[in-house]
Amino acid sequence: xxxxxxxxxxxxxxxxxxxxxxxxxxxxxxxxxxxxxxxxxxxxxxxxxxxxxxxxxxxxxxxxxxxxxxxxxxxxxxxxxxxxxxxxxxxxxxxxxxxxxxxxxxxxxxxxxxxxxxxxxxxxxxxxxxxxxxxxxxxxxxxxxxxxxxxxxxxxxxxxxxxxxxxxxxxxxxxxxxxxxxxxxxxxxxxxxxxxxxxxxxxxxxxxxxxxxxxxxxxxxxxxxxxxxxxxxxxxxxxxxxxxxxxxxxxxxxxxxxxxxxxxxxxxxxxxxxxxxxxxxxxxxxxxxxxxxxxxxxxxxxxxxxxxxxxxxxxxxxxxxxxxxxxxxxxxxxxxxxxxxxxxxxxxxxxxxxxxxxxxxxxxxxxxxxxxxxxxxxxxxxxxxxxxxxxxxxxxxxxxxxxxxxxxxxxxxxxxxxxxxxxxxxxxxxxxxxxxxxxxxxxxxxxxxxxxxxxxxxxxxxxxxxxxxxxxxxxxxxxxxxxxxxxxxxxxxxxxxxxxxxxxxxxxxxxxxxxxxxxxxxxxxxxxxxxxxxxxxx
Amino acid sequence: xxxxxxxxxxxxxxxxxxxxxxxxxxxxxxxxxxxxxxxxxxxxxxxxxxxxxxxxxxxxxxxxxxxxxxxxxxxxxxxxxxxxxxxxxxxxxxxxxxxxxxxxxxxxxxxxxxxxxxxxxxxxxxxxxxxxxxxxxxxxxxxxxxxxxxxxxxxxxxxxxxxxxxxxxxxxxxxxxxxxxxxxxxxxxxxxxxxxxxxxxxxxxxxxxxxxxxxxxxxxxxxxxxxxxxxxxxxxxxxxxxxxxxxxxxxxxxxxxxxxxxxxxxxxxxxxxxxxxxxxxxxxxxxxxxxxxxxxxxxxxxxx
Numbered sequence: 001x002x003x004x005x006x007x008x009x010x011x012x013x014x015x016x017x018x019x020x021x022x023x024x025x026x027x028x029x030x031x032x033x034x035x036x037x038x039x040x041x042x043x044x045x046x047x048x049x050x051x052x053x054x055x056x057x058x059x060x061x062x063x064x065x066x067x068x069x070x071x072x073x074x075x076x077x078x079x080x081x082x083x084x085x086x087x088x089x090x091x092x093x094x095x096x097x098x099x100x101x102x103x104x105x106x107x108x109x110x111x112x113x114x115x116x117x118x119x120x121x122x123x124x125x126x127x128x129x130x131x132x133x134x135x136x137x138x139x140x141x142x143x144x145x146x147x148x149x150x151x152x153x154x155x156x157x158x159x160x161x162x163x164x165x166x167x168x169x170x171x172x173x174x175x176x177x178x179x180x181x182x183x184x185x186x187x188x189x190x191x192x193x194x195x196x197x198x199x200x201x202x203x204x205x206x207x208x209x210x211x212x213x214x215x216x217x218x219x220x221x222x223x224x225x226x227x228x229x230x231x232x233x234x235x236x237x238x239x240x241x242x243x244x245x246x247x248x249x250x251x252x253x254x255x256x257x258x259x260x261x262x263x264x265x266x267x268x269x270x271x272x273x274x275x276x277x278x279x280x281x282x283x284x285x286x287x288x289x290x291x292x293x294x295x296x297x298x299x300x301x302x303x304x305x306x307x308x309x310x311x312x313x314x315x316x317x318x319x320x321x322x323x324x325x326x327x328x329x330x331x332x333x334x335x336x337x338x339x340x341x342x343x344x345x346x347x348x349x350x351x352x353x354x355x356x357x358x359x360x361x362x363x364x365x366x367x368x369x370x371x372x373x374x375x376x377x378x379x380x381x382x383x384x385x386x387x388x389x390x391x392x393x394x395x396x397x398x399x400x401x402x403x404x405x406x407x408x409x410x411x412x413x414x415x416x417x418x419x420x421x422x423x424x425x426x427x428x429x430x431x432x433x434x435x436x437x438x439x440x441x442x443x444x445x446x447x448x449x450x451x452x453x454x455x456x457x458x459x460x461x462x463x464x465x466x467x468x469x470x471x472x473x474x475x476x477x478x479x480x481x482x483x484x485x486x487x488x489x490x491x492x493x494x495x496x497x498x499x500x501x502x503x504x505x506x507x508x509x510x511x512x513x514x515x516x517x518x519x520x521x522x523x524x525x526x527x528x529x530x531x532x533x534x535x536x537x538x
Numbered sequence: 539x540x541x542x543x544x545x546x547x548x549x550x551x552x553x554x555x556x557x558x559x560x561x562x563x564x565x566x567x568x569x570x571x572x573x574x575x576x577x578x579x580x581x582x583x584x585x586x587x588x589x590x591x592x593x594x595x596x597x598x599x600x601x602x603x604x605x606x607x608x609x610x611x612x613x614x615x616x617x618x619x620x621x622x623x624x625x626x627x628x629x630x631x632x633x634x635x636x637x638x639x640x641x642x643x644x645x646x647x648x649x650x651x652x653x654x655x656x657x658x659x660x661x662x663x664x665x666x667x668x669x670x671x672x673x674x675x676x677x678x679x680x681x682x683x684x685x686x687x688x689x690x691x692x693x694x695x696x697x698x699x700x701x702x703x704x705x706x707x708x709x710x711x712x713x714x715x716x717x718x719x720x721x722x723x724x725x726x727x728x729x730x731x732x733x734x735x736x737x738x739x740x741x742x743x744x745x746x747x748x749x750x751x752x753x754x755x756x757x758x759x760x761x762x763x764x765x766x767x768x769x770x771x772x773x774x775x776x777x778x779x780x781x782x783x784x785x786x787x788x789x790x791x792x793x794x795x796x797x798x799x800x801x802x803x804x805x806x807x808x809x810x811x812x813x814x815x816x817x818x819x820x821x822x823x824x825x826x827x828x829x830x831x832x833x834x835x836x837x838x839x840x841x842x
Contacts, residue, residue, distance in 0.1 A: 106799065108744060109719065109721065117804055119811075371760065376756040392773075
């Protein structure tokens with residue numbers, strides 16, 4: 001381990017708002033998650049907490065709110081230990097936003113959820129009504145106040161959870177991965193909200209560019225130890241340190257052929273040329289009939305929401321296609337239809353064969369999908385069984401199963417994990433296990449739904465390397481324009497269930513302006529759509 | 539047995555009657571469960587998910603009624619209806635409940651679905667009671683040739699009484715639970731003495747059943763996309779065991795996180811409330827009206 005760098009330049013004379021003295025913590029029967037944490041957070045600080053998956057960031061955040069409090073005498077808020085009366089009072093001032101918005105929205109209407117905190121604070125009915133109105137207006141959800149949480153989109157739920165916290169008028173805001181799975185529009189809304197937040201801000205994220213927008217100070221955790229505590233500019237200017245902590249995002253700049261232009265980022269070493277998409281495979285495939293062809297394909301959800309509206313789509317063998325669009329645009333619905341999970345109206349031809357109600361159930365042999373949340377496709381007690389599951393369903397000989405499991409685990413760098421419990425693995429490892437469990441079935445098409453959401457930069461880089469080595473047709477659903485530019489030849493922009501535009505990623509994303517945006521992955525979809533229409537006026 | 543009046547029915551006629559009855563049920567099932575899913579490219583709704591408070595934004599006297607009095611009154615009505623012993627009075631109760639459902643502006647399709655969900659259970663009464671009722675003097679028996687099995691008309695009447703009463707009570711659940719938002723209904727129940735902890739559990743169960751079903755559905759999809767099909771073998775049992783276990787672990791994890799989120803927002807063991815109840819004279823009048831009607835039916839029933 002390198003020498004720990006606790007930024008002396010950040011030392012202040014005033015009393016800290018939070019003070020943690022030598023805090024160590026382990027979950028029941030687990031290893032130490034936090035080790036000897038020494039930390040002071042001052043009033044008005046805007047602190048970023050970064051670190052690889054499993055480094056203890058969320059655990060530390062829960063300690064700051066007194067939710068995990070094995071040793072309360074080691075955590076001080078406003079000079080007093082976070083216990084009993086002081087803890088109850090402090091919780092009204094410290095807002096904590098969890099990663100999964102469903103954890104926050106436990107009432108039956110959005111109004112009740114947002115009113116929960118203020119009512120606990122003892123506000124009157126009239127005051128609460130005003131506060132709820134104000135908080136929901138802030139996140140642009142006032143018209144939805146009578147809806148139940150399960151009727152909202154993911155992005156709306158995330159904003160609703162933030163509104164529920166903001167309604168308590170906290171003086172300290174702790175956010176755990178507030179932008180995961182959100183499209184650029186929703187991220188912009190959250191950035192604007194946080195920029196205007198006046199109190200102390202503590203934000204956990206893998207997205208260093210997002211952190212740079214809203215924070216000044218950075219704390220880097222690794223295996224439960226604070227490795228760095230300095231300004232965010234210093235962090236981003238230390239490539240060796242970033243790499244060591246799995247936060248190195250410099251691989252992102254390699255596609256752009258240039259250094260990105262923000263702050264002190266000149267350290268990033270970049271390749272001269274963008275890495276070409278695997279076009280050779282694509283050209284080979286174009287001479288053959290399309291692998292996937294959708295004509296006038298539509299799908300409506302039970303509540304009447306149009307999921308897909310008259311989609312026409314052709315994908316050739318070996319192509320890599322990106323699906324772009326805001327949350328709720330229909331990308332995941334299209335993916336589910338392509339795998340045969342959903343059955344829509346219109347024509348769907350796969351490999352020259354028309355897909356009917358009967359044979360859509362056999363599509364799993366040719367179309368594999370990696371879900372947004374890999375926990376949804378991991379249900380076996382060990383990694384080996386997880387990968388072997390599909391192969392057993394295909395009734396392959398034992399020897400063949402053994403060979404394929406071994407190869408798949410090898411490909412995703414999970415050798416030696418055979419007996420590990422999938423649920424106990426980190427997010428990145430689970431994602432790789434999900435890939436192994438799909439690619440061992442040797443599908444013709446691999447669909448990836450937001451594959452990099454929640455991964456640290458090191459995990460992202462490894463993931464990109466793995467999927468680049470796969471010689472199959474790939475469909476990537478992502479808000480991450482870097483991944484799309486790096487990996488796909490064609491992009492389809494979707495809006496309200498319709499494919500509004502289709503063009504090559506080269507046209508869409510490659511020029512100097514885009515290069516900068518790609519690194520920031522904050523490009524407006526409307527802008528992209530306009531650009532796409534310009535290149536394909538018809 | 540000798541005092542019972544016996545009628546002999548041809549076996550073919552009996553089969554025809556059974557076939558017609560089956561067709562009738564199948565028709566109802568088709569109407570109830572396939573109407574929303576009949577359009578191509580449209581998924582069927584999950585009829586087994588208990589959605590409550592659906593029509594709370596509509597306008598009727600049920601919607602404006604004080605929730606506490608509504609619960610107390612309609613529950614009393616249901617309780618009294620359950621005491622009716624004559625089929626004709628039970629039929630009247632059914633018609634009154636149907637009237638209440640119409641006044642509450644409940645969509646016909648949902649009512650049909652609710653009733654159809656009960657048909658399997660209620661059919662058993664109609665099929666079994668006529669053959670299993672104890673024969674008493676004066677009973678009318680129908681013998682289906684060539685079998686010696688007797689179809690007791692009093693048994694049928696008994697079965698119909700149960701079916702009508704059950705349907706009348708089930709129908710009343712629509713105005714009871716779907717004419718106010720669920721939190722208001724549950725709060726009303728709490729004011730009537732239901733323990734707070736039960737009320738909170740009911741609210742949270744209703745909120746998280748959707749999250750749970752969503753998780754279960756995605757995991758099931760994940761399994762199907764790797765070729766899993768349910769069969770009658772040990773392997774299927776093993777896989778389903780893993781599936782249920784994983785769901786359980788995820789649910790426990792979520793419970794922990796939800797509880798932490800509640801604590802983080804100042805939860806101290808009691809759910810804060812913001813609804814206020816104020817019963818008017820009209821509410822009280824309505825409150826006495828429904829049990830009054832049920833009492834009247836009971837009175838007529840005893841004199842019938």
